[in-house]
Amino acid sequence: MTQEASQAPETGHGEETPSTQNNWLEQAFPEDALAEHGGEQIPLREHPQLSKYGSAADMAKSLLHAQSLVGRKTVGLTRPAEDATPEDWEQYHAELKRMTGVPDSPDGYELDAPKGMAADERLMDWFRNSAHEMGLSPEQARGLSERYNDWLTDSVQEFARQREGRRHETLRDLNTRWGGDSAANLELARRGFSTFAQRAGINEVEQEMILSAHGDDPLMIRLFHGVGMAFAEDGFVSGSSGPGSRAREMSSKRFFAEEVFGGRGE
Numbered sequence: 001m002t003q004e005a006s007q008a009p010e011t012g013h014g015e016e017t018p019s020t021q022n023n024w025l026e027q028a029f030p031e032d033a034l035a036e037h038g039g040e041q042i043p044l045r046e047h048p049q050l051s052k053y054g055s056a057a058d059m060a061k062s063l064l065h066a067q068s069l070v071g072r073k074t075v076g077l078t079r080p081a082e083d084a085t086p087e088d089w090e091q092y093h094a095e096l097k098r099m100t101g102v103p104d105s106p107d108g109y110e111l112d113a114p115k116g117m118a119a120d121e122r123l124m125d126w127f128r129n130s131a132h133e134m135g136l137s138p139e140q141a142r143g144l145s146e147r148y149n150d151w152l153t154d155s156v157q158e159f160a161r162q163r164e165g166r167r168h169e170t171l172r173d174l175n176t177r178w179g180g181d182s183a184a185n186l187e188l189a190r191r192g193f194s195t196f197a198q199r200a201g202i203n204e205v206e207q208e209m210i211l212s213a214h215g216d217d218p219l220m221i222r223l224f225h226g227v228g229m230a231f232a233e234d235g236f237v238s239g240s241s242g243p244g245s246r247a248r249e250m251s252s253k254r255f256f257a258e259e260v261f262g263g264r265g266e
Contacts, residue, residue, distance in 0.1 A: 106132040109141045114149040166216045173218045192228025
């Protein structure tokens with residue numbers, strides 16, 4: 001009777017068997033180290049949750065990743081696929097607005113006007129409607145509004161500084177041109193402007209608007225200085241309103257052509 005030699009099954013080089021996969025667990029944890037599983041204490045090296053790691057390094061990486069997620073707020077909302085139905089997108093945006101606290105209507109946004117300025121209700125209504133249409137949260141809308149208010153305040157202050165600078169430049173220019181007669185000529189220009197504006201039916205509010213826009217322009221001041229001189233020569237600036245007043249009888253076009261642009265007042 002011939003006895004056949006039994007052969008052990010071959011295993012390929014480099015393949016990990018269950019024994020080699022768990023070898024690091026046996027080296028890392030002592031036999032008496034226990035952990036709870038399924039309501040009972042089992043050896044830590046045999047815990048199913050640890051057997052999925054191929055090495056101690058893999059387990060350490062997983063632990064560090066888990067710790068990095070601690071404290072993060074997860075949002076249980078998934079963006080629909082690009083080929084999602086309009087209903088899916090509508091539901092998604094509605095849920096997103098609910099989660100971010102978007103108010104039910106534009107009136108739910110509380111906004112403040114810039115400090116020291118009257119509220120522009122038309123602008124604020126436009127801002128509220130736009131914020132609601134874009135789905136901004138109250139915090140986002142208020143933050144954007146505050147940044148706009150800061151920009152507007154800085155712009156107004158910068159405009160005032162520039163205007164003051166132009167005013168000083170104008171005075172220097174006129175002082176160079178008129179010398180010691182500057183104060184008297186400025187007053188004559190003011191009276192000339194006021195008189196001509198009244199004759200043209202321009203009320204005080206409209207006059208202030210013109211002066212606000214052009215009152216620091218040296219050419220405009222010289223222009224109305226010429227107007228004032230023309231009126232003064234006919235006695236109109238001083239209050240004359242007789243029928244013989246030459247300036248009153250002229251049309252505005254002829255008056256500027258002959259009395260102002262004709263060279264008088266220089």
